[in-house]
Amino acid sequence: MSDEQSALAARAAAGSGLSAGLLGLLRRHPRDGWQRAAGLAGSGEVWLANHRHFRDLTGRISGGVAALRDGRSAPDHFDGLFRHDLGSLLAGLDGHHRIEDHHYFPIFRQAVPTLAPGFEILDADHTALHAAIHDLAFAGQGLLRALGAQAQAGDDRLADAAARAAEDAAAVLARFGLLLGRHLDDEEDLVIPLILERARADPDFG
Ligand SMILES: [Fe+2]
Numbered sequence: 001m002s003d004e005q006s007a008l009a010a011r012a013a014a015g016s017g018l019s020a021g022l023l024g025l026l027r028r029h030p031r032d033g034w035q036r037a038a039g040l041a042g043s044g045e046v047w048l049a050n051h052r053h054f055r056d057l058t059g060r061i062s063g064g065v066a067a068l069r070d071g072r073s074a075p076d077h078f079d080g081l082f083r084h085d086l087g088s089l090l091a092g093l094d095g096h097h098r099i100e101d102h103h104y105f106p107i108f109r110q111a112v113p114t115l116a117p118g119f120e121i122l123d124a125d126h127t128a129l130h131a132a133i134h135d136l137a138f139a140g141q142g143l144l145r146a147l148g149a150q151a152q153a154g155d156d157r158l159a160d161a162a163a164r165a166a167e168d169a170a171a172v173l174a175r176f177g178l179l180l181g182r183h184l185d186d187e188e189d190l191v192i193p194l195i196l197e198r199a200r201a202d203p204d205f206g
């Protein structure tokens, strides 16, 4: 496991967010006031909506794999939606991280230099998540291959190899969901208060 993965996994396991020293703006702009804040309109809203979309997709994929594994859904109904959702999640996250790394984080670092260590953590999270994305794609392909082989054999129940692949995919998804969830929460805690704070002085900020 890389240093970046170990660091994100440790934060996820502890359920702890960023250190208090990085959360001064969050104390001024707590979560329960974000939706009512005028400065959220625009990039803050889009940011939260994108994160919600990634959380929802991860939850839907996990639910689909669990239903397949537990025999609550038939293998022949699984392939299309799983392919679509997994592809959408992995490509969407990749594009989202690129925009953050190359566009938003440099602007935010420059706007509030004292928060630079926080953006270094988020940057390292992206590296960790890319490895997790790779693991998830690999597990997803394994599951689709096992289901494809089973379909060719004309078996409409979940055969042993496919059941094992579904179990593996469920475990990889559970880990992925924990890492992604921790990253999204921590990023929001750093970014949204920063956007709200700066929007007071410059409504076009971000
Ligand atoms: Fe991110």
Ligand SMILES: [Fe+2]
Pocket (backbone or CB within 6 Å): 051, 096, 100, 184, 187
């Ligand atoms: Fe993000």
